[in-house]
Amino acid sequence: MKELIPIDVLLSSFGSIEGGIIILNAQGKMVYLNEWVQNHALLMSDKYYGQPLDEVFEGDVSPVLLESVDGAVNSSLSRVMSYRIHKNILPLYRNKQMVDEQALSVSVSVTPLPDMTGILIRIVDYSSLVKREKQLRLNEALLKIEKDYFQKASDETLSTEEFVASFIRQITDKVSVIDVHFSLIRGQEPVYRCHSDQPKEELLIEIERCIHSKEMLGQELDRFVTYKGQQQGMTSSVIHFSDESVKGVLAIAKRSDLLDISLDKTMTKVQNLIHNLVEWKISYEKLSYMATHDSLTGLFNRAYLTKKFDEFRRQLEERKIDRFSLFFIDLNKFKQINDEHGHKCGDKVLVKVAQRIKSSLEADDVAFRIGGDEFVIMKADIDPPTYVEFLKHRISSSFLCDGLVMSVSSAIGCAQYPNDGENLDELIHLADEKMYRQK
Incomplete structure (x- = not known):
């Protein structure tokens, strides 16, 4: 096998690369790691030159990757691997100081270099694409719920409480990556409360008490609710409706800290969904009441x-x-x-x-x-x-x-x-x- 192409010449042929580059020599031993790999992995030592791939990283290197490297060394075979198929191809993390954080979603290609001078391993990070896809699926699920329940809002046989309980169940079922905790307050009493476990119930009850006692109003109450949610690892807020006798308290949390979704964006979408659906139901209730009742006597x-x-x-x-x-x-x-x-x-x-x-x-x-x-x-x-x-x-x-x-x-x-x-x-x-x- 010929001598390895000079590194600077080789890299210049790639142009601008987003992701990782690992170059091995003809025997499959480490020659080069680019800065991206160093920023996303814990290395055994900074003296990695000439080391086998599995002795460079702290953490497991996928056997599939090692077999692909052997295949490239022995028979010039190229191979492409995806994180979705082969979990943990390489121990790469979003922040190498937090090895418990979710591993990056990557695809890896193993390619022999021209004239078998060495082996190129290219790593493409598609974590952001996966994150966007998860967020899109979540958004699509919420949009479908919104469409279905805008139609159900006109059902006169369905009370506001039953209506809210139904679509909160749908959110919990269809958007399985988050826990939704919601309390609907009419007048001085919570008429519906959804919670998964005791601490979240205590959070809702404490916020309800503040609303009833009017200890805090407006922005002061909103700041308090946000703070209380953060204390319990949740995002929380008060939802204000046009009917001043009706209030909502919402708190959501990821099912796992490792889930790759934006909780703030999700909170905003869930909050808007609940606000719009409850407003729509309140409007239908008012219209239905006006259509069937005498405005003076209430009969x-x-x-x-x-x-x-x-x-x-x-x-x-x-x-x-x-x-x-x-x-x-x-x-x-x-x-x-x-x-x-x-x-x-x-x-x-x-x-x-x-x-x-x-x-x-x-x-x-x-x-x-x-x-x-x-x-x-x-x-x-x-x-x-x-x-x-x-x-x-x-x-x-x-x-x-x-x-x-x-x-x-x-x-x-x-x-x-x-x-x-x-x-x-x-x-x-x-x-x-x-x-x-x-x-």
């Missing part, structure tokens, strides 16, 4: 009558109830209250009457305000005359309104399904007629 509105009537009829068909009744309520001389005391006082009377109607309902009963001073109640399995008298008495009890003692009586008509009518219009018409006879 259901006329538009919701048909749906509730169909639900009662379905319960009857399924024999969950024996019968149900519809009560039509009209306040007596309500116009006189508006004329004498003003509409502001009249509105307060309506709110008071609605409160008394609500207090007369059982769990499965429903009440509606369908007009100015007209209300409807649907109740199952009730004796109508007894309930009518009870409700009249409750509505007519005196109360204070702007310093005045007020009292309002009512006329109430009742119709039963299916005896008095087979559809909603027939029941309302009959109950309305009976109510007017009382007037």
Whole structure:
């Protein structure tokens, strides 16, 4: 075998190289290591010249690499190896002072030099590419969750708490490289809390307490939450929603310190995802409430009558109830209250009457305000005359309104399904007629 090509001539032929260069002589003994290799590996000694490859590095050299070098020495065979296939080809680290850190992801090519003057080992570090790929996969998983749950936000049967619990489970399942700990607070109570182990639960509870007690607000609270998370090896934050009664506390951590993802970027993406989905669900809740409820009294509105009537009829068909009744309520001389005391006082009377109607309902009963001073109640399995008298008495009890003692009586008509009518219009018409006879 000829003499080795001069090192400076050989390196000049590579141009600008990002990665490692190792040159062996014709017998497979060490001749040269470039600075990149020295910066990413622990060497047995700086006197590596003439040493076998496996006696130069502190740490294991892959047998596959050693076999490839022997193949190049004996039969001029070239070989390319990848970290993904052959773990730990060489003991290379991102920081050679931290040998416990994750080894670099590299590809290695073993190539005989021209005229068999020696062997070139080229090392390409693709750790950053792997990191980007992991981050892209994580981002794709979060985007899919966001798309799926934007659609689910309009599901009226799914409460905000159930909605949040569902997509947090999805994040935990689909983005398996992180632990997600999240608490959703509505008013003064956490309505949902996700945690994996006791220390993280304590972190959420402590932050929740600070939010409830209002010991800290705004940036001061955010800084405190960030600090508390760092103490437990996590990234944490408070999520503020447009509905001021709703707050979120988020903390995430890598499943392993060796995982090659950016926790700060991941935190931002998860935080934005949770914020956007909860905001979307809150908006749908508000829109749904406005579409089905009377804005003054909080009772259901006329538009919701048909749906509730169909639900009662379905319960009857399924024999969950024996019968149900519809009560039509009209306040007596309500116009006189508006004329004498003003509409502001009249509105307060309506709110008071609605409160008394609500207090007369059982769990499965429903009440509606369908007009100015007209209300409807649907109740199952009730004796109508007894309930009518009870409700009249409750509505007519005196109360204070702007310093005045007020009292309002009512006329109430009742119709039963299916005896008095087979559809909603027939029941309302009959109950309305009976109510007017009382007037």
